[in-house]
Amino acid sequence: MEANAVKFHGKPSIFTALRTVRSSVLSFQCRNKRFFPFSLTTTRCSGSTTKSSETDQDSTFQSSQSDSLSTSSLPSSKRGLILDLGLSNDSWDSEEIGSPVVKRFLSDNEERWYMWYHGSSKQTPVSDSIGLAVSNNGIHWERGKGKVESPDDVGLVMSSCEDWWAFDKASVRPVEVVIMSSSKVRANSSVYWMYYTGYTTETVEFQSQGFNFGLGFPERSHLCDDKEGKSRVYRSLPGLAISQDGRHWARIEGEHHSGALFDVGSEKDWDFLYIASPHVVFHGSGDLRMYYHSFDARTGEFCIGMARSREGIKWVKFGKIIGGRKSENDGPGFFDELGGRYPCVTRNKRDGSYVMAYEGVDRNGKTSIGLAVSNDGIKDWKRVQDEEAVLDVGEGGAWDNEGVGCPCLIEMDGDSDHQWRLYYKGVGNGGRTGIGLASSDGNEITKFTKQSGIHL
Numbered sequence: 101m102e103a104n105a106v107k108f109h110g111k112p113s114i115f116t117a118l119r120t121v122r123s124s125v126l127s128f129q130c131r132n133k134r135f136f137p138f139s140l141t142t143t144r145c146s147g148s149t150t151k152s153s154e155t156d157q158d159s160t161f162q163s164s165q166s167d168s169l170s171t172s173s174l175p176s177s178k179r180g181l182i183l184d185l186g187l188s189n190d191s192w193d194s195e196e197i198g199s200p201v202v203k204r205f206l207s208d209n210e211e212r213w214y215m216w217y218h219g220s221s222k223q224t225p226v227s228d229s230i231g232l233a234v235s236n237n238g239i240h241w242e243r244g245k246g247k248v249e250s251p252d253d254v255g256l257v258m259s260s261c262e263d264w265w266a267f268d269k270a271s272v273r274p275v276e277v278v279i280m281s282s283s284k285v286r287a288n289s290s291v292y293w294m295y296y297t298g299y300t301t302e303t304v305e306f307q308s309q310g311f312n313f314g315l316g317f318p319e320r321s322h323l324c325d326d327k328e329g330k331s332r333v334y335r336s337l338p339g340l341a342i343s344q345d346g347r348h349w350a351r352i353e354g355e356h357h358s359g360a361l362f363d364v365g366s367e368k369d370w371d372f373l374y375i376a377s378p379h380v381v382f383h384g385s386g387d388l389r390m391y392y393h394s395f396d397a398r399t400g401e402f403c404i405g406m407a408r409s410r411e412g413i414k415w416v417k418f419g420k421i422i423g424g425r426k427s428e429n430d431g432p433g434f435f436d437e438l439g440g441r442y443p444c445v446t447r448n449k450r451d452g453s454y455v456m457a458y459e460g461v462d463r464n465g466k467t468s469i470g471l472a473v474s475n476d477g478i479k480d481w482k483r484v485q486d487e488e489a490v491l492d493v494g495e496g497g498a499w500d501n502e503g504v505g506c507p508c509l510i511e512m513d514g515d516s517d518h519q520w521r522l523y524y525k526g527v528g529n530g531g532r533t534g535i536g537l538a539s540s541d542g543n544e545i546t547k548f549t550k551q552s553g554i555h556l
Contacts, residue, residue, distance in 0.1 A: 177497050180526070180536035180550030183233065183241055186219070191245045192256040193219025193231055198525035200508045200535050201274045204238060205290075213238040214346055215523070216257070216294070217535060218273040228271035230258040230296065232347060238510075238521065239537065248347045258341065258349045261298075267337040267358035268298025268351075275338075276379045276444075277346070278388075278412070292346050293412060295378045295390070298339045298360065303332040304373055306397040338362065338378035338392065340413065355414065362407070362415050370396040370403050370420050377442045381454075381477065386410045389477060391421075391456070393441035399423070402439035402461055406478065422458070422472065422481055435468050435489040436460030442506045445477065449513050455545065456481065457522060459505030460489060467503040468492045469524060471545055484546050491522060491538050491548045499534055500526025518543045 183200075186193040199218040205211070213235040218228045232254050233241040244255020261268050278293040307330055337360035341349040354361035361378070365371040371394035378392045390407040401424030407415040424439035440458040448455055454477035460470045468489035472481040484490065491507075494500045506525040512518070520540040527533055538548035 178499055180494070180538060181499050181534050182239060182537045183243070183535040185532070185534065186243070186245065188245060189222050192221050192229060192247070194222050195220040195225045196533050197535060198533050199273045199275070199506050200523040200525065201277050202238065202508050202510055202523050203277060203279060204510060211236055215241060216274040216277060227260055228273055229256055229260070230272055230274050231256045251345045251347060253347060257347050261351065265358060267300050267356065267360040268339055270301050270334070271299040273297045275377050278380050278382055292343045294341045294343065294349065295380045296339050296341065297336050297376050297378065299334055299336045300358070302335045304335055305330055305332050306373060333373050333395070335364070336374045336376050337364070338375050352413065361413065370394060371405060373397060379443050379445055380412065381445050381447065383477065388412045390415060391443040391445050393443060396423070400438070402441040404440050404443045404458060418478070421479070433463050434487050435462050436470055437463045440470065444507050444509050446509050446511060447477070449511055450518065455509060457507035457509040459507065466493070467505045469504055469507045469522065490546060491524065494526070497529070499528045500536055501528055502531070503527040504536070520545055522548050
């Protein structure tokens with residue numbers, strides 16, 4: 101398949117683009133070269149609509165439709181688990197799942213939840229794709245076994261690109277879906293902007309700082325140590341795709357020659373190795389903010405940085421905002437001593453402050469989830485817990501006893517019981533992954549309790 105440019109005159113408006121994409125996104129077809137008639141740089145095919153999906157019945161759900169969360173419906177080893185691997189060998193997500201991106205839609209007649217997440221199959225274990233699951237309460241999820249075709253299907257919605265020059269030809273993982281509409285409308289009247297991480301087969305070498313563990317990279321084969329103390333990391337860059345139904349996606353070409361939104365920094369910059377987890381927050385008209393992470397090879401720590409944009413396509417880097425921190429004693433140290441990654445930022449609807457959930461890495465490579473708060477979302481980020489995480493790994497033989505991370509923070513804006521939900525990726529024995537759910541005690545965000553409402 102080939103790329104084709106769509107030019108515009110003057111500065112693009114994100115709202116002009118949205119008005120036009122509503123009527124054209126579903127008519128986008130790569131094979132016959134039909135393109136979006138709106139003011140964006142280039143579109144590329146998503147390669148995600150080849151056959152109908154089948155509802156995956158590998159997991160047996162409880163019949164209860166209650167929105168309350170139960171801690172007693174699962175044994176302690178499974179507590180928090182809401183989405184397991186697809187059990188059929190030919191399921192698109194039978195090998196690994198993670199990176200949950202959860203959105204809630206409310207209307208007078210219904211409540212609807214969407215979850216985009218990455219997965220890989222036993223047939224293609226080294227290539228991640230993006231799928232969609234749906235729910236009416238955010239607890240019990242309907243998933244798909246194969247690729248989607250109709251607007252009502254669930255399952256695989258986006259795979260890696262087939263273009264040899266593309267930055268996302270090896271794998272894709274979702275990070276954030278910015279919904280350009282009111283949260284009080286039906287999902288099918290929204291326009292979705294998905295920011296995602298695209299991986300290529302290109303590697304870059306760096307000094308591994310003498311760590312005796314794999315630096316905790318959750319990406320499969322992301323880090324390769326050699327005998328000289330050097331490592332190679334697979335380069336990743338941020339991408340953008342747009343959809344009208346959340347199922348059929350068209351990539352939007354960025355300014356980078358590979359189609360990415362922007363490139364890594366120079367060799368002396370903290371984000372020289374790769375750009376990952378581009379989480380975007382719509383602050384206001386003409387002000388979009390992207391939070392992303394990289395690994396600073398000079399300091400040996402994961403760092404979270406920020407970029408800003410007026411229309412969501414062209415970005416200007418702002419710099420590093422969160423890094424690691426060293427403990428002054430010989431104790432266990434901070435949960436994020438080696439820094440933070442996979443940021444998820446949301447604006448508190450009650451006081452306007454910004455809350456960031458992120459994956460912290462301790463001195464031994466263990467991962468857990470922490471929270472930080474900022475008044476303006478730019479500077480002065482303060483952790484809500486000093487040494488401890490707000491969500492830690494499970495104990496004993498728990499399904500998530502090896503690591504928790506890739507958080508997605510949702511504010512439940514009830515009038516009486518204001519609460520936060522934290523969706524996350526869990527890793528257990530043998531590297532088996534799943535998606536879990538924890539909730540806060542009311543508005544208190546210093547501690548989250550793992551919950552469950554399904555039986556697997």
